[in-house]
Amino acid sequence: MQKEALANGILSFIIPGLGQGLHGNAQKGIMLFIGMLVVHAAVYYVANNPFGSLISTLYHLYAGYDAYINY
Numbered sequence: 339m340q341k342e343a344l345a346n347g348i349l350s351f352i353i354p355g356l357g358q359g360l361h362g363n364a365q366k367g368i369m370l371f372i373g374m375l376v377v378h379a380a381v382y383y384v385a386n387n388p389f390g391s392l393i394s395t396l397y398h399l400y401a402g403y404d405a406y407i408n409y
Contacts, residue, residue, distance in 0.1 A: 339409070347406030351398050357405030370401050 350357030354374040359367030377397050381390035 343406050343409035346409050347402045350405035351402030354398060354401030357402070358408070361405065361409055363408070366404075370404075373397070374401070 346357030346361055348357075349360065350370070353371070355367035355370035357367075358364075358370060374397060377394055381394050384390070385393065
């Protein structure tokens, strides 16, 4: 069970929402994926600097952590 939780966390870090979707929480997975698209678009068009990259990285970390904790 610990390995599956870790795998979900890693997958959701790479593509936010993937770990949640694989675990059976498709609605949350879709919302996190759409959120990622919005964050990346905002970073690309508005804050294309190290601060924007930090925001994007923190979003990915949150998605991975959420998938790991809620397994």
